[in-house]
Amino acid sequence: MSIKVPANGGSNSPERERLEKRIAQLCRFIGRSPWVFHINSGSCNGCDIEIIAALTPRYDAERFGVKLVGSPRHADILLVTGPVTNQSLERVKLVYEQTPEPKMVIAVGACPTGGSVFYESPFTNAPLDNVIPVDVYVPGCPPRPEAILHGVVLALEKLAKILKGETPGGDGYE
Amino acid sequence: MAMDVVGELVYPTVGLLGLYAFVSLASLVWEGVDRKLVARMQRRIGPPILQPLYDFLKLSSKETIIPSTANFMFTAAPGLALATAIALLAYTPVGFTPILASKGDVMVFIYLLTLIGFFKILGAISSGNPYAKIGAAREATIMVSREPAMMLGIFAIMWRLGKLGVDKPFSMGVFYVHNIWEIGTPMSFVGAVILLYVFTVWLASEIEVGFFNIPDAEEEIAGGLLVEYSGRYLALLKLTNAMKAFISASLVVAIFFPWGISGYLNLTGLSANVVDLLFHTLKVFALLFFVESVFRAVTGRLKITQAVDFLWKNVFLASLVGSLLIAMEVIM
Ligand code: SF4
Numbered sequence: 372m373s374i375k376v377p378a379n380g381g382s383n384s385p386e387r388e389r390l391e392k393r394i395a396q397l398c399r400f401i402g403r404s405p406w407v408f409h410i411n412s413g414s415c416n417g418c419d420i421e422i423i424a425a426l427t428p429r430y431d432a433e434r435f436g437v438k439l440v441g442s443p444r445h446a447d448i449l450l451v452t453g454p455v456t457n458q459s460l461e462r463v464k465l466v467y468e469q470t471p472e473p474k475m476v477i478a479v480g481a482c483p484t485g486g487s488v489f490y491e492s493p494f495t496n497a498p499l500d501n502v503i504p505v506d507v508y509v510p511g512c513p514p515r516p517e518a519i520l521h522g523v524v525l526a527l528e529k530l531a532k533i534l535k536g537e538t539p540g541g542d543g544y545e
Numbered sequence: 546m547a548m549d550v551v552g553e554l555v556y557p558t559v560g561l562l563g564l565y566a567f568v569s570l571a572s573l574v575w576e577g578v579d580r581k582l583v584a585r586m587q588r589r590i591g592p593p594i595l596q597p598l599y600d601f602l603k604l605s606s607k608e609t610i611i612p613s614t615a616n617f618m619f620t621a622a623p624g625l626a627l628a629t630a631i632a633l634l635a636y637t638p639v640g641f642t643p644i645l646a647s648k649g650d651v652m653v654f655i656y657l658l659t660l661i662g663f664f665k666i667l668g669a670i671s672s673g674n675p676y677a678k679i680g681a682a683r684e685a686t687i688m689v690s691r692e693p694a695m696m697l698g699i700f701a702i703m704w705r706l707g708k709l710g711v712d713k714p715f716s717m718g719v720f721y722v723h724n725i726w727e728i729g730t731p732m733s734f735v736g737a738v739i740l741l742y743v744f745t746v747w748l749a750s751e752i753e754v755g756f757f758n759i760p761d762a763e764e765e766i767a768g769g770l771l772v773e774y775s776g777r778y779l780a781l782l783k784l785t786n787a788m789k790a791f792i793s794a795s796l797v798v799a800i801f802f803p804w805g806i807s808g809y810l811n812l813t814g815l816s817a818n819v820v821d822l823l824f825h826t827l828k829v830f831a832l833l834f835f836v837e838s839v840f841r842a843v844t845g846r847l848k849i850t851q852a853v854d855f856l857w858k859n860v861f862l863a864s865l866v867g868s869l870l871i872a873m874e875v876i877m
Binding site: 403436440441447471 | 580584587588589590591592593596599600603607608609610676766767768771772773774775776779
Protein backbone atom coordinates (compact mmCIF):
# COMPACT_ATOMS: atom_id res chain seq x y z
CA MET A 372 0.00 0.00 0.00
CA SER A 373 1.39 3.39 -0.92
CA ILE A 374 1.03 6.52 1.17
CA LYS A 375 -0.95 9.24 -0.65
CA VAL A 376 -0.48 12.85 0.35
CA PRO A 377 -3.41 15.03 -0.83
CA ALA A 378 -2.56 18.14 -2.89
CA ASN A 379 -3.90 20.65 -0.33
CA GLY A 380 -1.54 19.42 2.37
CA GLY A 381 -4.49 17.54 3.85
CA SER A 382 -3.71 18.10 7.50
CA ASN A 383 -7.02 16.55 8.56
CA SER A 384 -7.17 13.48 6.36
CA PRO A 385 -7.67 10.32 8.41
CA GLU A 386 -4.72 8.66 6.72
CA ARG A 387 -2.38 11.39 7.85
CA GLU A 388 -3.80 11.33 11.36
CA ARG A 389 -3.28 7.60 11.53
CA LEU A 390 0.30 7.95 10.33
CA GLU A 391 1.03 10.68 12.84
CA LYS A 392 -0.39 8.59 15.65
CA ARG A 393 1.75 5.69 14.58
CA ILE A 394 4.89 7.82 14.43
CA ALA A 395 4.15 9.18 17.89
CA GLN A 396 3.66 5.64 19.13
CA LEU A 397 7.01 4.56 17.76
CA CYS A 398 8.74 7.65 19.04
CA ARG A 399 7.89 6.96 22.65
CA PHE A 400 10.82 4.57 22.67
CA ILE A 401 13.16 7.54 22.35
CA GLY A 402 12.31 8.29 25.97
CA ARG A 403 13.64 4.86 26.87
CA SER A 404 16.90 5.09 24.97
CA PRO A 405 18.11 8.66 24.47
CA TRP A 406 21.55 8.56 22.90
CA VAL A 407 23.57 11.72 23.38
CA PHE A 408 26.29 13.25 21.26
CA HIS A 409 28.62 15.80 22.77
CA ILE A 410 29.67 18.86 20.76
CA ASN A 411 32.52 20.93 22.15
CA SER A 412 32.28 24.37 20.59
CA GLY A 413 35.37 25.81 22.25
CA SER A 414 34.52 25.17 25.89
CA CYS A 415 37.14 25.40 28.65
CA ASN A 416 36.69 21.66 29.34
CA GLY A 417 34.91 22.30 32.63
CA CYS A 418 31.48 21.35 31.32
CA ASP A 419 32.88 18.39 29.37
CA ILE A 420 34.26 16.87 32.54
CA GLU A 421 30.87 17.30 34.22
CA ILE A 422 29.18 15.52 31.30
CA ILE A 423 31.61 12.62 31.68
CA ALA A 424 30.90 12.69 35.43
CA ALA A 425 27.21 12.17 34.69
CA LEU A 426 28.10 8.92 32.92
CA THR A 427 30.35 7.54 35.67
CA PRO A 428 29.19 4.75 38.01
CA ARG A 429 28.26 7.29 40.69
CA TYR A 430 25.49 8.90 38.61
CA ASP A 431 25.13 6.01 36.13
CA ALA A 432 23.13 7.65 33.36
CA GLU A 433 23.05 4.31 31.53
CA ARG A 434 20.30 3.06 33.85
CA PHE A 435 17.95 5.39 31.94
CA GLY A 436 19.26 4.05 28.64
CA VAL A 437 21.43 7.13 28.06
CA LYS A 438 24.45 6.29 25.95
CA LEU A 439 27.25 8.55 24.74
CA VAL A 440 27.69 7.85 21.03
CA GLY A 441 30.60 8.68 18.75
CA SER A 442 28.72 9.88 15.69
CA PRO A 443 25.94 12.49 15.31
CA ARG A 444 24.15 10.01 13.03
CA HIS A 445 23.36 7.82 16.03
CA ALA A 446 22.30 10.65 18.32
CA ASP A 447 18.91 11.78 19.64
CA ILE A 448 20.16 14.54 21.92
CA LEU A 449 22.96 17.00 21.25
CA LEU A 450 24.82 18.32 24.30
CA VAL A 451 26.55 21.55 23.27
CA THR A 452 29.21 23.09 25.49
CA GLY A 453 31.28 26.20 24.92
CA PRO A 454 30.62 29.70 23.57
CA VAL A 455 30.55 28.73 19.83
CA THR A 456 33.86 30.20 18.72
CA ASN A 457 34.24 31.44 15.15
CA GLN A 458 36.19 28.29 14.22
CA SER A 459 33.48 25.97 15.51
CA LEU A 460 30.50 27.95 14.16
CA GLU A 461 30.16 26.09 10.85
CA ARG A 462 30.90 22.74 12.51
CA VAL A 463 28.12 23.17 15.06
CA LYS A 464 25.63 23.95 12.29
CA LEU A 465 26.85 20.98 10.25
CA VAL A 466 26.58 18.53 13.13
CA TYR A 467 23.06 19.79 13.88
CA GLU A 468 22.01 19.20 10.28
CA GLN A 469 23.59 15.74 10.23
CA THR A 470 21.56 14.51 13.19
CA PRO A 471 18.45 12.50 12.25
CA GLU A 472 15.02 13.77 13.36
CA PRO A 473 13.51 13.84 15.96
CA LYS A 474 16.33 15.52 17.87
CA MET A 475 16.77 17.75 20.92
CA VAL A 476 19.49 20.29 21.65
CA ILE A 477 20.68 20.99 25.19
CA ALA A 478 22.96 23.94 25.90
CA VAL A 479 25.18 22.86 28.78
CA GLY A 480 26.83 25.56 30.88
CA ALA A 481 26.83 29.31 31.08
CA CYS A 482 28.87 29.63 27.86
CA PRO A 483 26.23 28.55 25.29
CA THR A 484 23.48 30.07 27.44
CA GLY A 485 24.83 33.61 27.49
CA GLY A 486 28.58 33.74 26.89
CA SER A 487 29.84 33.38 30.47
CA VAL A 488 33.38 34.75 30.79
CA PHE A 489 33.48 35.23 27.03
CA TYR A 490 30.54 37.63 27.12
CA GLU A 491 30.70 40.09 24.20
CA SER A 492 33.96 38.62 22.92
CA PRO A 493 34.27 39.31 19.17
CA PHE A 494 35.52 35.77 18.57
CA THR A 495 32.54 33.92 19.99
CA ASN A 496 28.92 33.64 18.87
CA ALA A 497 27.10 33.01 22.15
CA PRO A 498 24.27 32.52 22.90
CA LEU A 499 23.87 29.24 21.07
CA ASP A 500 20.31 29.97 19.92
CA ASN A 501 21.69 32.53 17.45
CA VAL A 502 23.15 29.53 15.65
CA ILE A 503 20.84 26.52 16.07
CA PRO A 504 17.47 26.04 17.82
CA VAL A 505 17.96 25.17 21.49
CA ASP A 506 15.39 23.25 23.54
CA VAL A 507 16.81 23.24 27.05
CA TYR A 508 19.36 25.47 28.83
CA VAL A 509 21.38 24.13 31.73
CA PRO A 510 23.05 27.14 33.37
CA GLY A 511 26.08 26.87 35.65
CA CYS A 512 29.80 27.31 35.25
CA PRO A 513 30.07 24.37 35.13
CA PRO A 514 26.66 22.83 35.98
CA ARG A 515 26.56 19.85 38.31
CA PRO A 516 26.02 16.39 36.79
CA GLU A 517 22.58 16.22 38.43
CA ALA A 518 21.64 19.41 36.59
CA ILE A 519 22.75 17.92 33.27
CA LEU A 520 20.69 14.77 33.87
CA HIS A 521 17.73 16.99 34.82
CA GLY A 522 18.24 18.84 31.53
CA VAL A 523 18.04 15.55 29.64
CA VAL A 524 14.80 14.67 31.43
CA LEU A 525 13.31 18.11 30.60
CA ALA A 526 14.30 17.66 26.96
CA LEU A 527 12.58 14.27 26.80
CA GLU A 528 9.42 15.69 28.40
CA LYS A 529 9.41 18.47 25.83
CA LEU A 530 9.91 15.96 23.03
CA ALA A 531 6.95 13.94 24.29
CA LYS A 532 4.82 17.11 24.25
CA ILE A 533 5.93 18.03 20.73
CA LEU A 534 5.09 14.55 19.50
CA LYS A 535 1.65 14.76 21.07
CA GLY A 536 1.16 18.15 19.39
CA GLU A 537 0.83 20.16 22.63
CA THR A 538 3.84 22.38 21.89
CA PRO A 539 4.88 23.68 18.45
CA GLY A 540 7.83 21.73 17.04
CA GLY A 541 11.47 22.58 17.58
CA ASP A 542 12.58 24.22 14.33
CA GLY A 543 11.33 27.71 15.14
CA TYR A 544 14.05 29.28 13.05
CA GLU A 545 12.97 28.27 9.57
CA MET B 546 4.97 -35.84 -4.59
CA ALA B 547 2.77 -33.54 -2.54
CA MET B 548 4.18 -35.08 0.63
CA ASP B 549 7.68 -34.27 -0.57
CA VAL B 550 6.86 -30.61 -1.04
CA VAL B 551 5.53 -30.38 2.49
CA GLY B 552 8.40 -32.35 3.97
CA GLU B 553 11.24 -30.69 2.12
CA LEU B 554 10.05 -27.16 1.61
CA VAL B 555 7.33 -26.13 4.05
CA TYR B 556 8.71 -27.62 7.28
CA PRO B 557 12.25 -26.24 6.84
CA THR B 558 10.89 -22.79 5.93
CA VAL B 559 8.54 -22.66 8.90
CA GLY B 560 11.29 -24.01 11.14
CA LEU B 561 13.75 -21.41 9.90
CA LEU B 562 11.29 -18.56 10.42
CA GLY B 563 10.50 -19.74 13.94
CA LEU B 564 14.20 -20.10 14.67
CA TYR B 565 14.86 -16.62 13.28
CA ALA B 566 12.17 -15.07 15.52
CA PHE B 567 13.51 -16.91 18.56
CA VAL B 568 17.19 -16.19 17.94
CA SER B 569 16.71 -12.50 17.20
CA LEU B 570 14.74 -12.09 20.43
CA ALA B 571 17.15 -14.22 22.47
CA SER B 572 20.21 -12.43 21.15
CA LEU B 573 18.75 -8.99 21.89
CA VAL B 574 17.76 -10.12 25.40
CA TRP B 575 21.28 -11.48 25.89
CA GLU B 576 22.71 -8.10 24.96
CA GLY B 577 20.55 -6.53 27.67
CA VAL B 578 21.64 -9.16 30.21
CA ASP B 579 25.25 -8.53 29.22
CA ARG B 580 24.95 -4.77 29.70
CA LYS B 581 23.29 -5.33 33.07
CA LEU B 582 25.99 -7.78 34.19
CA VAL B 583 28.82 -5.47 33.17
CA ALA B 584 27.06 -2.62 34.97
CA ARG B 585 26.80 -4.75 38.13
CA MET B 586 30.51 -5.61 37.88
CA GLN B 587 31.22 -1.87 37.82
CA ARG B 588 28.92 -1.32 40.84
CA ARG B 589 26.30 0.39 38.71
CA ILE B 590 22.58 -0.30 38.44
CA GLY B 591 22.65 -0.67 34.67
CA PRO B 592 19.95 -0.39 32.00
CA PRO B 593 16.81 -2.57 32.02
CA ILE B 594 17.20 -6.04 30.51
CA LEU B 595 15.05 -5.09 27.52
CA GLN B 596 17.16 -2.01 26.71
CA PRO B 597 18.48 -3.34 23.34
CA LEU B 598 14.88 -3.96 22.32
CA TYR B 599 13.96 -0.35 23.10
CA ASP B 600 17.06 0.80 21.21
CA PHE B 601 16.03 -1.31 18.24
CA LEU B 602 12.46 0.06 18.20
CA LYS B 603 13.68 3.62 18.63
CA LEU B 604 16.22 3.33 15.84
CA SER B 605 13.69 1.85 13.45
CA SER B 606 11.33 4.79 14.07
CA LYS B 607 13.94 7.50 13.55
CA GLU B 608 14.83 9.38 10.40
CA THR B 609 17.27 7.52 8.16
CA ILE B 610 19.88 9.77 6.61
CA ILE B 611 21.73 8.67 3.51
CA PRO B 612 24.90 10.73 2.99
CA SER B 613 25.34 12.37 -0.41
CA THR B 614 28.72 10.64 -0.78
CA ALA B 615 27.18 7.18 -0.39
CA ASN B 616 26.45 4.85 -3.26
CA PHE B 617 23.94 2.03 -3.75
CA MET B 618 25.78 -0.57 -1.65
CA PHE B 619 25.45 1.65 1.43
CA THR B 620 21.69 1.10 1.50
CA ALA B 621 21.80 -2.52 0.36
CA ALA B 622 24.46 -3.79 2.77
CA PRO B 623 22.47 -3.84 6.05
CA GLY B 624 19.63 -5.84 4.49
CA LEU B 625 22.04 -8.24 2.82
CA ALA B 626 23.96 -8.71 6.09
CA LEU B 627 20.74 -9.57 7.94
CA ALA B 628 19.60 -11.90 5.15
CA THR B 629 22.96 -13.68 5.35
CA ALA B 630 22.57 -14.07 9.10
CA ILE B 631 19.10 -15.59 8.62
CA ALA B 632 20.42 -17.98 5.96
CA LEU B 633 23.26 -18.87 8.31
CA LEU B 634 20.72 -19.98 10.93
CA ALA B 635 19.75 -22.90 8.67
CA TYR B 636 23.30 -24.25 9.08
CA THR B 637 23.83 -23.39 12.73
CA PRO B 638 23.77 -26.22 15.27
CA VAL B 639 21.32 -24.96 17.91
CA GLY B 640 20.92 -27.97 20.17
CA PHE B 641 19.83 -30.26 17.34
CA THR B 642 21.08 -31.11 13.86
CA PRO B 643 20.78 -27.95 11.70
CA ILE B 644 17.74 -27.63 9.44
CA LEU B 645 19.69 -27.88 6.18
CA ALA B 646 22.53 -30.11 7.41
CA SER B 647 24.19 -32.06 4.62
CA LYS B 648 27.59 -33.40 3.63
CA GLY B 649 30.32 -30.75 3.77
CA ASP B 650 28.13 -27.87 4.91
CA VAL B 651 30.84 -26.63 7.24
CA MET B 652 32.15 -24.77 4.20
CA VAL B 653 28.82 -23.01 3.76
CA PHE B 654 28.79 -22.10 7.44
CA ILE B 655 32.24 -20.50 7.35
CA TYR B 656 31.48 -18.82 4.04
CA LEU B 657 28.23 -17.24 5.28
CA LEU B 658 29.80 -16.20 8.58
CA THR B 659 32.57 -14.26 6.83
CA LEU B 660 30.07 -12.93 4.28
CA ILE B 661 28.33 -10.98 7.08
CA GLY B 662 31.61 -9.19 7.84
CA PHE B 663 32.18 -8.69 4.13
CA PHE B 664 28.82 -6.94 3.69
CA LYS B 665 29.50 -4.71 6.68
CA ILE B 666 32.85 -3.72 5.16
CA LEU B 667 31.22 -3.12 1.77
CA GLY B 668 28.55 -0.87 3.30
CA ALA B 669 31.14 1.06 5.28
CA ILE B 670 33.47 1.79 2.37
CA SER B 671 30.46 2.77 0.23
CA SER B 672 29.55 5.51 2.72
CA GLY B 673 32.51 7.68 1.68
CA ASN B 674 33.39 8.51 5.29
CA PRO B 675 37.12 8.33 6.17
CA TYR B 676 36.38 6.99 9.68
CA ALA B 677 34.27 4.20 8.17
CA LYS B 678 37.15 3.37 5.86
CA ILE B 679 39.58 3.06 8.78
CA GLY B 680 37.03 0.82 10.49
CA ALA B 681 36.64 -1.28 7.33
CA ALA B 682 40.40 -1.67 6.96
CA ARG B 683 40.65 -2.80 10.58
CA GLU B 684 37.75 -5.23 10.21
CA ALA B 685 39.31 -6.76 7.10
CA THR B 686 42.69 -7.10 8.82
CA ILE B 687 41.30 -8.73 11.92
CA MET B 688 39.04 -10.99 9.82
CA VAL B 689 41.91 -12.54 7.85
CA SER B 690 43.85 -13.01 11.10
CA ARG B 691 41.15 -14.69 13.17
CA GLU B 692 39.51 -17.06 10.69
CA PRO B 693 42.51 -19.34 9.79
CA ALA B 694 42.90 -20.51 13.40
CA MET B 695 39.19 -21.35 13.58
CA MET B 696 39.12 -23.05 10.17
CA LEU B 697 42.16 -25.20 10.94
CA GLY B 698 40.64 -26.24 14.25
CA ILE B 699 37.18 -27.02 12.91
CA PHE B 700 38.47 -29.03 9.93
CA ALA B 701 40.80 -31.06 12.17
CA ILE B 702 37.98 -31.79 14.61
CA MET B 703 35.52 -32.73 11.86
CA TRP B 704 38.04 -34.95 10.13
CA ARG B 705 38.88 -36.71 13.40
CA LEU B 706 35.20 -37.18 14.31
CA GLY B 707 34.59 -38.49 10.81
CA LYS B 708 37.06 -41.30 11.59
CA LEU B 709 34.76 -42.39 14.43
CA GLY B 710 32.10 -43.13 11.81
CA VAL B 711 29.33 -40.71 10.75
CA ASP B 712 27.04 -40.80 7.70
CA LYS B 713 27.52 -37.17 6.72
CA PRO B 714 31.18 -36.21 7.14
CA PHE B 715 32.04 -32.51 7.45
CA SER B 716 28.45 -31.63 8.31
CA MET B 717 27.43 -29.36 11.19
CA GLY B 718 25.31 -32.25 12.47
CA VAL B 719 28.44 -34.32 13.25
CA PHE B 720 28.75 -32.79 16.70
CA TYR B 721 25.52 -34.39 17.81
CA VAL B 722 26.67 -37.86 16.69
CA HIS B 723 30.13 -37.84 18.27
CA ASN B 724 31.78 -35.17 20.32
CA ILE B 725 35.38 -34.14 20.77
CA TRP B 726 35.68 -35.62 24.27
CA GLU B 727 34.76 -39.09 22.99
CA ILE B 728 38.02 -39.61 21.09
CA GLY B 729 39.39 -40.88 24.36
CA THR B 730 43.21 -40.80 24.24
CA PRO B 731 45.04 -38.53 26.74
CA MET B 732 46.72 -36.70 23.83
CA SER B 733 43.40 -35.87 22.23
CA PHE B 734 42.09 -34.62 25.58
CA VAL B 735 45.00 -32.15 25.84
CA GLY B 736 44.39 -31.19 22.20
CA ALA B 737 40.71 -30.58 22.90
CA VAL B 738 41.52 -28.32 25.84
CA ILE B 739 43.94 -26.31 23.70
CA LEU B 740 41.31 -26.03 20.96
CA LEU B 741 38.77 -24.84 23.54
CA TYR B 742 41.16 -21.96 24.28
CA VAL B 743 41.52 -21.25 20.54
CA PHE B 744 37.78 -21.19 19.99
CA THR B 745 37.01 -18.95 22.96
CA VAL B 746 39.57 -16.38 21.77
CA TRP B 747 38.17 -16.70 18.26
CA LEU B 748 34.67 -16.09 19.63
CA ALA B 749 35.81 -12.96 21.46
CA SER B 750 37.42 -11.62 18.29
CA GLU B 751 34.36 -12.56 16.22
CA ILE B 752 32.00 -10.53 18.39
CA GLU B 753 34.67 -7.86 18.82
CA VAL B 754 34.70 -7.28 22.56
CA GLY B 755 37.47 -6.48 25.03
CA PHE B 756 40.87 -6.80 23.33
CA PHE B 757 39.24 -6.99 19.94
CA ASN B 758 36.83 -4.04 20.03
CA ILE B 759 38.98 -2.49 17.32
CA PRO B 760 36.85 -1.94 14.17
CA ASP B 761 33.95 -0.25 16.04
CA ALA B 762 36.06 1.78 18.48
CA GLU B 763 33.58 4.49 19.51
CA GLU B 764 35.96 6.75 21.41
CA GLU B 765 38.67 6.50 18.80
CA ILE B 766 37.20 6.43 15.30
CA ALA B 767 33.64 7.57 16.07
CA GLY B 768 31.98 4.19 15.69
CA GLY B 769 34.12 2.94 12.79
CA LEU B 770 32.10 0.79 10.43
CA LEU B 771 28.78 2.17 11.68
CA VAL B 772 29.66 5.86 11.67
CA GLU B 773 27.40 6.92 8.78
CA TYR B 774 24.51 4.57 9.50
CA SER B 775 21.39 5.95 11.15
CA GLY B 776 17.79 4.95 11.81
CA ARG B 777 16.52 1.75 10.21
CA TYR B 778 19.85 0.69 8.75
CA LEU B 779 21.61 1.06 12.08
CA ALA B 780 18.86 -1.01 13.70
CA LEU B 781 19.33 -3.78 11.12
CA LEU B 782 23.10 -3.79 11.64
CA LYS B 783 22.74 -3.91 15.43
CA LEU B 784 20.37 -6.86 15.12
CA THR B 785 22.76 -8.61 12.73
CA ASN B 786 25.63 -8.14 15.18
CA ALA B 787 23.60 -9.54 18.05
CA MET B 788 22.55 -12.56 15.97
CA LYS B 789 26.11 -13.12 14.81
CA ALA B 790 27.27 -13.26 18.43
CA PHE B 791 24.61 -15.89 19.16
CA ILE B 792 25.51 -17.94 16.07
CA SER B 793 29.27 -17.85 16.70
CA ALA B 794 28.74 -18.87 20.32
CA SER B 795 26.43 -21.67 19.10
CA LEU B 796 29.30 -23.12 17.08
CA VAL B 797 31.62 -23.23 20.11
CA VAL B 798 28.89 -24.70 22.30
CA ALA B 799 28.11 -27.37 19.69
CA ILE B 800 31.75 -28.42 19.36
CA PHE B 801 32.65 -28.56 23.04
CA PHE B 802 29.38 -28.88 24.99
CA PRO B 803 26.88 -30.56 22.64
CA TRP B 804 24.92 -32.52 25.26
CA GLY B 805 21.14 -32.13 25.22
CA ILE B 806 18.61 -32.94 27.91
CA SER B 807 15.71 -34.23 25.80
CA GLY B 808 17.12 -37.78 26.03
CA TYR B 809 16.83 -37.75 29.81
CA LEU B 810 13.28 -36.41 29.66
CA ASN B 811 12.20 -39.08 27.13
CA LEU B 812 11.00 -36.51 24.61
CA THR B 813 10.89 -36.99 20.86
CA GLY B 814 10.03 -34.96 17.78
CA LEU B 815 9.20 -31.28 18.03
CA SER B 816 9.06 -31.05 21.82
CA ALA B 817 12.55 -32.55 22.03
CA ASN B 818 13.84 -29.91 19.61
CA VAL B 819 12.25 -27.09 21.57
CA VAL B 820 13.66 -28.32 24.89
CA ASP B 821 17.10 -28.77 23.36
CA LEU B 822 16.96 -25.31 21.80
CA LEU B 823 16.13 -23.73 25.16
CA PHE B 824 18.89 -25.67 26.91
CA HIS B 825 21.30 -24.73 24.13
CA THR B 826 20.37 -21.05 24.59
CA LEU B 827 21.22 -21.33 28.28
CA LYS B 828 24.61 -22.81 27.40
CA VAL B 829 25.22 -20.02 24.88
CA PHE B 830 24.41 -17.42 27.53
CA ALA B 831 26.75 -19.10 30.01
CA LEU B 832 29.57 -19.17 27.45
CA LEU B 833 28.96 -15.56 26.43
CA PHE B 834 29.00 -14.56 30.09
CA PHE B 835 32.69 -15.53 30.28
CA VAL B 836 33.73 -14.62 26.76
CA GLU B 837 31.78 -11.37 26.40
CA SER B 838 30.79 -9.88 29.77
CA VAL B 839 33.78 -10.78 31.95
CA PHE B 840 36.26 -10.30 29.11
CA ARG B 841 34.77 -6.92 28.25
CA ALA B 842 34.77 -5.77 31.86
CA VAL B 843 38.41 -6.65 32.60
CA THR B 844 40.27 -5.90 29.35
CA GLY B 845 40.74 -2.88 27.13
CA ARG B 846 41.23 -2.45 23.42
CA LEU B 847 44.49 -3.54 21.78
CA LYS B 848 46.15 -1.77 18.88
CA ILE B 849 45.36 -3.44 15.57
CA THR B 850 49.00 -4.55 15.12
CA GLN B 851 49.04 -6.11 18.59
CA ALA B 852 45.79 -7.93 17.89
CA VAL B 853 47.08 -9.33 14.59
CA ASP B 854 50.31 -10.41 16.29
CA PHE B 855 48.36 -12.11 19.06
CA LEU B 856 46.00 -13.89 16.69
CA TRP B 857 48.76 -15.27 14.50
CA LYS B 858 51.61 -15.91 16.93
CA ASN B 859 49.55 -17.18 19.83
CA VAL B 860 46.11 -18.35 18.74
CA PHE B 861 47.00 -19.78 15.33
CA LEU B 862 50.00 -21.64 16.78
CA ALA B 863 47.81 -23.04 19.55
CA SER B 864 45.31 -24.14 16.93
CA LEU B 865 48.09 -25.92 15.01
CA VAL B 866 49.30 -27.75 18.12
CA GLY B 867 45.78 -28.65 19.22
CA SER B 868 44.83 -29.97 15.77
CA LEU B 869 48.00 -32.10 15.59
CA LEU B 870 47.34 -33.54 19.04
CA ILE B 871 43.79 -34.66 18.30
CA ALA B 872 44.79 -35.99 14.86
CA MET B 873 47.93 -37.68 16.16
CA GLU B 874 47.12 -41.35 16.58
CA VAL B 875 45.29 -41.52 13.25
CA ILE B 876 48.24 -40.06 11.35
CA MET B 877 50.85 -42.23 13.06
S1 SF4 C 1 30.31 27.38 31.22
FE1 SF4 C 1 32.12 27.72 32.49
S2 SF4 C 1 32.92 25.65 32.81
FE2 SF4 C 1 31.51 25.53 31.07
S3 SF4 C 1 32.77 25.81 29.28
FE3 SF4 C 1 32.02 27.83 29.84
S4 SF4 C 1 33.59 28.72 31.12
FE4 SF4 C 1 33.98 26.52 31.03
